[in-house]
Amino acid sequence: MASVKIHHSANISKHAVIEGDVEIGENVEIGDFCVIKGNVKIGANSFLYNNVSIYGRTIIGESNRIFPNAVLGTPPQDLKYKGEDSILQIGNNNTIRESCMFNPGTEGGGNITKIGDNNLLMAYVHVAHDCIIGSNNILANNATLGGHIIIADYVNIGGMTPVHQFVRIGEGAMVAGASALSQDIPPYCMAEGNRAKIVGLNKFRMRKIMDRDSIDIIDNLYVRLFSGNGSLRDLAAIELEQTRADKNPNEYIVKICEFILHSERGIPYRRGKLDE
Numbered sequence: 001m002a003s004v005k006i007h008h009s010a011n012i013s014k015h016a017v018i019e020g021d022v023e024i025g026e027n028v029e030i031g032d033f034c035v036i037k038g039n040v041k042i043g044a045n046s047f048l049y050n051n052v053s054i055y056g057r058t059i060i061g062e063s064n065r066i067f068p069n070a071v072l073g074t075p076p077q078d079l080k081y082k083g084e085d086s087i088l089q090i091g092n093n094n095t096i097r098e099s100c101m102f103n104p105g106t107e108g109g110g111n112i113t114k115i116g117d118n119n120l121l122m123a124y125v126h127v128a129h130d131c132i133i134g135s136n137n138i139l140a141n142n143a144t145l146g147g148h149i150i151i152a153d154y155v156n157i158g159g160m161t162p163v164h165q166f167v168r169i170g171e172g173a174m175v176a177g178a179s180a181l182s183q184d185i186p187p188y189c190m191a192e193g194n195r196a197k198i199v200g201l202n203k204f205r206m207r208k209i210m211d212r213d214s215i216d217i218i219d220n221l222y223v224r225l226f227s228g229n230g231s232l233r234d235l236a237a238i239e240l241e242q243t244r245a246d247k248n249p250n251e252y253i254v255k256i257c258e259f260i261l262h263s264e265r266g267i268p269y270r271r272g273k274l275d276e
Contacts, residue, residue, distance in 0.1 A: 007044075025062070038073065043092070056104055057085060061092035061117070069099045076103040076129035078147060084111065091117040091135065102127040109148050122159070140177060152187070154209055156202070170259050172209060174202040183268040186259045187252075188218055191268065198226070198269040210252075218252050225260075226269055236260040 006012065006024045016034040023041045024030070031050035038055045042048075043062035051068045054060075058073035066072070073088045075081060088104040089112060090096075100121055105112040109130025115121075116135035124142045127133065131145050134153040139145075143157045146165030151157075155169050158177025169175065170187030179196040190202045201222060206215050221239065228235050240257035243249045260267060 013050075031068075040073070056088065058088045058090075058104070060090045061094075063093045064090060064096065065094075066096045067098045067100075067123075070096050071099075071101045072096075073102070073104055076106050076147070078106055078129050080108060081106050081129070086111040086113075086129075088113050090115045091119075093117055094119045094121065096121050097125070097141075098123040100125045100127075103129045105130045106147075116153070128165070134171075154205055156205065161196075164265075167265055168259070168263070171255070172202055172205045174205065181268075183265045184259070184263040186263075186267060187256050189222075196268060198267070214252055217250060218256070221253055221256060225256075226271065232260060232267055232269070 002020050004018055004022045007026045007028065009026050010024050010028040012030040013032045015032045016030050018036045020037050021039045022036055025042060025044040027045045028042050030048045033050050034048050034052045036054045039057045040054050042060045045062055046060060046064040048066045049068045052066050053071045054073055056073035084107050086104040086106060088102055094115065094117065103113060106129045113127060113129055113131050115127065115133045118136045119133065120138045122139060122141045125139045126144045128145055128147040130148045133151045136153050137151060137155045139157045140159035142160045144162040146163060148166045149163055150168045152169065152171040154172045156174040157163070158175060158179065160178045161175055162180055164182040167181060168184045170185060172188040173185045174190045175181050175185060175196055176192035179192050180194040181191065181196040185191050185198065188201050188206055189198045190200045191198050201219060203215065224239065225232060225235050236257040239253060240261070243253040
């Protein structure tokens with residue numbers, strides 16, 4: 001039997017609609033005309049502005065801010081979806097701006113869409129079914145993610161940029177605004193254009209998450225990979241073998257080369273040294 005559990009410290013507008021197996025945590029604030037229906041959990045200290053809609057099996061962590069007209073947990077826009085039980089899971093300390101739409105997973109993608117912590121998802125961002133998004137990412141206005149996309153941590157996606165289903169974007173990468181991305185972007189790369197191609201390294205972000213020596217190692221690696229003779233996959237395999245032969249293999253070389261070797265959609269680049 002459905003039950004609504006609301007912590008006594010929560011502040012909920014009398015104009016909100018809350019139905020189903022809903023659990024609302026400590027110090028949660030819910031504004032006017034919000035609709036929460038289904039098997040929904042909202043963690044402590046979260047703030048819902050007016051006109052937020054949350055449905056289905058949606059788990060929201062602590063200290064999230066969700067702005068007007070966001071729609072979370074409605075059924076996936078996927079014709080293969082047949083009503084199976086699936087989850088939308090959102091971590092802690094995320095900012096979800098106006099009119100965002102996030103869908104839960106499908107059977108074909110493990111039945112979960114998952115968003116990590118400390119992300120800024122600007123107005124009209126769409127996160128489709130079965131996406132896995134890490135932490136500390138920024139998705140600008142109207143960034144659109146197709147299904148089954150994997151985004152690591154510290155990634156920036158510019159406004160008005162669609163990302164094709166099944167694409168992977170590595171840690172610290174950036175995709176410029178008004179691009180269209182249909183292939184995988186390795187860690188720390190910067191890509192732009194329609195179709196987007198790698199144009200350099202995202203050194204602005206790199207300076208925030210690693211030291212100077214690490215930046216130099218990655219910079220030199222990318223020159224060898226993208227300017228060398230032979231296929232990118234073969235060069236990555238050679239680099240990976242060489243670094244693993246060391247007593248202390250470099251974690252960044254391992255991460256980048258493994259990403260390239262595991263890419264199924266390919267890496268979009270032009271042969272030649274990357275721009276500075």
